Amino acid sequence: MPAYLLTHQQIQTALGMAGLEVESGSPLAVLPQGARRLEPDDVAFQKMADGHLLEAQDGEWRVNTLAKAVLLTCARPEEVITLRVTGGEGQGFSICRRGPLVSECTVGGPALVKLSFPLTRSAVMLTLISALSGERPEAPSTGFRFRGRVEDAFVLSVVLNETRSGAGGPPVERLAGIVAAAVEKPVYTLPFVLVAGAAPLLGLARSRDAVDAAVGRLAIAGHVRNEGGRLMPSDASQTALAGPPNAGFSVSRTVVRPEGPAAQTLQVVRSGERNIVFRLLQHGDERPLLEWLEVSKLQLRALVTAALMDEKELKLAAVEPLPGRFCPNCGARTRGGQRFCRACGQNLEEGGAA
Numbered sequence: 001m002p003a004y005l006l007t008h009q010q011i012q013t014a015l016g017m018a019g020l021e022v023e024s025g026s027p028l029a030v031l032p033q034g035a036r037r038l039e040p041d042d043v044a045f046q047k048m049a050d051g052h053l054l055e056a057q058d059g060e061w062r063v064n065t066l067a068k069a070v071l072l073t074c075a076r077p078e079e080v081i082t083l084r085v086t087g088g089e090g091q092g093f094s095i096c097r098r099g100p101l102v103s104e105c106t107v108g109g110p111a112l113v114k115l116s117f118p119l120t121r122s123a124v125m126l127t128l129i130s131a132l133s134g135e136r137p138e139a140p141s142t143g144f145r146f147r148g149r150v151e152d153a154f155v156l157s158v159v160l161n162e163t164r165s166g167a168g169g170p171p172v173e174r175l176a177g178i179v180a181a182a183v184e185k186p187v188y189t190l191p192f193v194l195v196a197g198a199a200p201l202l203g204l205a206r207s208r209d210a211v212d213a214a215v216g217r218l219a220i221a222g223h224v225r226n227e228g229g230r231l232m233p234s235d236a237s238q239t240a241l242a243g244p245p246n247a248g249f250s251v252s253r254t255v256v257r258p259e260g261p262a263a264q265t266l267q268v269v270r271s272g273e274r275n276i277v278f279r280l281l282q283h284g285d286e287r288p289l290l291e292w293l294e295v296s297k298l299q300l301r302a303l304v305t306a307a308l309m310d311e312k313e314l315k316l317a318a319v320e321p322l323p324g325r326f327c328p329n330c331g332a333r334t335r336g337g338q339r340f341c342r343a344c345g346q347n348l349e350e351g352g353a354a
Helices: 008-018 043-050 065-075 121-130 150-167 172-183 186-196 199-206 208-221 235-240 297-306 311-319
Strands: 003-007 054-057 060-063 079-086 093-098 101-108 112-116 145-149 224-227 230-233 247-257 260-271 274-280 289-295
Touching (some): 003 043, 008 060, 008 112, 043 054, 065 112, 145 150, 145 208, 150 172, 150 199, 150 208, 150 235, 186 199, 208 224, 260 297
Antiparallel strands (some): 260 274, 274 289
């Protein structure tokens, strides 16, 4: 499988020689524009020729046919799958698809772009799965599951943070100020902003009524309770989120349409030995609905697999992500009567699916 590690100047030179412009939604859109293109006598240019990315024809240099197709896929993708890792070990990457061609297109540092092709969706899924948490013993599930407004989830996270500080839950009369201060701290807001954007959190910072309304909804759902003027989180949420996030990753799937790119993100953080998932279940004109829950490794792998499905399958997975049968090898969802896992090829008749 061909792979190239190119400087920003090399990739810009190749794009220019291929006559390609980078469109919105491409991982390459973050590259600085206007860099000087390399000339044939430059060492970096010769390295691309030695790697067969460039070839001479009729006394002129050009990008070879396969490499040009890959550059087109990366510059004008129809779909982008991105894995970002925060904390812990592992590196993120981006995968671009245009028609049947799939290629890695990861922009990293120092000033490097990685191209690796051709890939299959199965190979991408297995790469994603390998980036998940290692084979560690799992604690008994707490059953923690929140489904509601993004701003309610953020208020619950603030209550949890205050409780973990050792001073007990936050005083009810001071909660609005505590929430407003938390909105200014990226360490608290990042998981929510990655999934739902900043608008819901800014609304909390500007309005005490918005905070009070969120507390009311959380209390009705059983996620918080008032104990002597202090808000305390539910037992399930306290156990599931006993420690602050110590590592995590996000998987986003962007479909590039004529009207612009549309993205959906699955954000995962590790709290102790537990995997905690954030994701949106609604989009468009509807109020964003956030799902925040503890999942097992098999459930997590199934959700990551769903990130690679087409839009119709992704919506079905968003409605009922957890029930069902899963491959014992990779965790992908399986169907009744299915002999082999479509994701990894595991024989499901030997021991059956979980």
